[in-house]
Amino acid sequence: MLDSVLPETTDATAEEATGADGRPTAGPSEFGLLGLPRPLVSALARQGITAPFPIQRATIPDILSGSDVLGRGQTGSGKTLAFGLPTLARVAGERARPGRPRAVILVPTRELALQVHDALEPLGRGLSLRMRTVVGGMSMGRQIDALRRGVEIVVATPGRLTDLIEQGECALDDVRVTVLDEADHMCDLGFFPVVTALLEQTPADGQRLLFSATLDRDVDKLVRRFLTDPVTHAIAPETSPVDTMEHHVLQVTRDDKFPITAEIANRDGKTIMFVRTQHGVDRLVKQLARVGVRAGGLHGGKRQNQRTRILSEFREGAVNVLVCTDVAARGIHVDDVSLVLHVDPPQDPKSYLHRGGRTARAGERGTVMTLVLPNERRSTESMTRQAGIRPFRLKATPGHPRVAEVAGAQPPSGEEVPVWEPAPLNSVRRRRDGDDRSAGRRPRRFRGRGRHEGGEHPRSGGERSYGDRQDRPGRRDGVPAFGESRDGARGGGRPYREGGRDNRGGHAEPREAGHRNDRRGRRPFQNGGAANRHGH
Structure with missing residues (x-):
């Protein structure tokens, strides 16, 4: 059992105080009292994190005990550490086999995947855990190389993880902890069939953690189908605005x-x-x-x-x-x-x-x-x-x-400045074997599929590749409609599918709500796969 190889936990007592901002603070051992291993507590203290947020205080003990957990909290409530810290502790102590991670964290977008990785990877070093992001728009070759070497935790978007499973580079048979972060947004983006197919490949007795701002429609279906007697923690009402x-x-x-x-x-x-x-x-x-x-x-x-x-x-x-x-x-x-x-x-x-x-x-x-x-x-x-x-x-x-x-609004200077762009990186492309394809390029056999990539779905709500039409004759320059479809502005072209190449050289944003990424008749996994990811 994993519990038998957990690193040593702290046992010191915590002394609570009140900080200058009025928020309760605590000694560096308060996380230890929740049952986290000492290396994690020390790593948190080095980052100046000594007092858990309410959702962390509520969920960490239940996750460490092995229970399925359903967490709902407003944005900025500390959900990443709430599921991340106990997940690190749960998989510590046992090395992953090549292509077989011990934990998977599914998120809806590339940016969120990178942020989760950046928050957890430094903390996992003290437990000798290897972590990797698996998202679209980044080198698939590097991701494959990392999986072949073995990683304990994968932070992934559903599209790219499915790609790697189809290629035989990743399997979910050894996954002990599966996390769905921002599950409501994943379902809003149309990932419900894909997420369902991925969860079906994880062991039935594995631990599942689902965090979401709302618990309606497809999210509720995921809960009822894949979570067993989940412990529910709701820190704030579903639709309440942040008081501050x-x-x-x-x-x-x-x-x-x-x-x-x-x-x-x-x-x-x-x-x-x-x-x-x-x-x-x-x-x-x-x-x-x-x-x-x-x-x-x-x-x-x-x-x-x-x-x-x-x-x-x-x-x-x-x-x-x-x-x-x-x-x-x-x-x-x-x-x-x-x-x-x-x-x-x-x-x-x-x-x-x-x-x-x-x-x-x-x-x-x-x-x-x-x-x-x-x-x-x-x-x-x-x-x-x-x-x-x-x-x-x-x-x-x-x-x-x-x-x-x-x-704090104030009139701008009126003096034109160059359009700001970040400084370019000097990168050298290498061919496969050390495969370092530039971000956004796909392996040759996947080009032309038109599948969404990197977690940004085939039918997202509201964003289009081109947006509104150009300024109409007679309109003042500088008074745009900024893509206001409600105001009569028309879309200027067919939306691109994520994962395809647009004629500007980049990846297009997901389709609008109501469009389907039609892949009828295809099975999402080659080896004993589940139902078609789009429900057909």
């Missing part, structure tokens, strides 16, 4: 929309702006540069290495404004984001809460603002009501003192 968020709805005219956006973008502090389409992201970044505001753009049309560098430089403060789409930003955790601006209103309450969750994380305070055109007022009011939000409302104009007071 301040919500504002700014009613604007079409002519004033961009000037107000530019003033907010020119504020001090980190700001994330959401628009509906990839084309809208690129256009807003260029328009902000024309008035003197440097911003980075993040969407699925960019290569993975570009996305990673943009996020890195946003974290480090090289650029303070990040313009992104829903799918690309899902799961992003950046400290000190003080304002989230919905340039395009979200399409449903869940998207509103997930977007807003990029700020006010882990007890910090933040502001969420939404720009609303006249024809969007009714739908936005309905959405905020369903989300349980009671925002402050304001008819805003450029230079409005209330916007300056709440958001």
